[in-house]
Amino acid sequence: MPPQIDFAMKNLLIFKNLCAVFVLMLVLVSCEPNEDAVAETEITATNAMATITPEDLEGEWILSAMETDTVVDLNSDGVFNSNILLETDCFVDMGVVFYAGGDMTTTNSKLDFKAGTNNNDFECLSGRTDAGLWDVENQNDEERLIITMTINGETYTHKRVLERTPDTFAFKVNRLESEEYLNGSPDGTDAEEVTVLSLEYTRVN
Numbered sequence: 001m002p003p004q005i006d007f008a009m010k011n012l013l014i015f016k017n018l019c020a021v022f023v024l025m026l027v028l029v030s031c032e033p034n035e036d037a038v039a040e041t042e043i044t045a046t047n048a049m050a051t052i053t054p055e056d057l058e059g060e061w062i063l064s065a066m067e068t069d070t071v072v073d074l075n076s077d078g079v080f081n082s083n084i085l086l087e088t089d090c091f092v093d094m095g096v097v098f099y100a101g102g103d104m105t106t107t108n109s110k111l112d113f114k115a116g117t118n119n120n121d122f123e124c125l126s127g128r129t130d131a132g133l134w135d136v137e138n139q140n141d142e143e144r145l146i147i148t149m150t151i152n153g154e155t156y157t158h159k160r161v162l163e164r165t166p167d168t169f170a171f172k173v174n175r176l177e178s179e180e181y182l183n184g185s186p187d188g189t190d191a192e193e194v195t196v197l198s199l200e201y202t203r204v205n
Contacts, residue, residue, distance in 0.1 A: 052162070052164065053136065054102075054136055057098045057136060057145070057169065059097070059203060060095065061098070061201035062094070062095040062201060063094040063095055063199060064168065064200050064202040065083050065085060066083060066091060066199055066200075067082055067198045067199075068084060068197060069082075070082065070194055073087065084111075088111065090124035090126055091181075093109065094107055094109045095204070098134055102133050103132075104131065104133065105129060106131075106132070106149075107129050108126075108180075109124060109128070109181075110124075110128075110181055111123075112124075131149070132150070133147070133149075134146065134147050134148075137159075143161070144160060145160040145162055146160075147159075160172075167202060168201065169200070170200035171198060181196050182194055
């Protein structure tokens with residue numbers, strides 16, 4: 001075989017091998033973005049469920065549930081509920097507004113049994129508004145709402161572990177805080193020894 005033809009055939013063989021390698025690289029590269037996209041989507045979805053940002057809570061929220069440790073019949077209709085909002089409209093205006101930048105306002109209410117004329121009566125003390133600051137943090141796989149408020153010259157900072165859905169958040173209430181919502185629950189009534197366990201808020205906008 002003449003040297004020129006042999007040289008040409010060798011070049012052709014090398015060219016074919018290079019083309020095969022190039023095609024193989026294209027196949028591999030074309031697969032990688034799809035695999036990365038799936039992995040990125042999975043990570044993003046996981047992070048979305050595990051973290052909270054201020055933007056998640058910004059806006060107006062209203063109280064949608066006040067759960068207690070026992071059922072009560074405050075409105076004497078014969079139906080007992082553990083969600084006090086189903087027994088009285090005293091807390092209908094209770095809510096919170098989280099503003100961008102960290103400011104907040106809350107509207108609170110309280111059932112005052114000591115203000116009633118007898119053990120079965122109570123008075124609704126509503127419309128109290130307080131202002132403060134808020135922030136959020138993610139710590140030890142928990143989402144926390146941080147609230148700082150000054151009331152009667154005293155500054156209080158509370159951290160609330162949140163149970164959250166896209167449109168609601170809830171947190172537990174201790175016994176001392178419970179007394180802020182149910183004052184002087186009388187002996188011998190449905191409200192005796194009732195403790196508020198948790199508050200749930202639902203997004204308005």
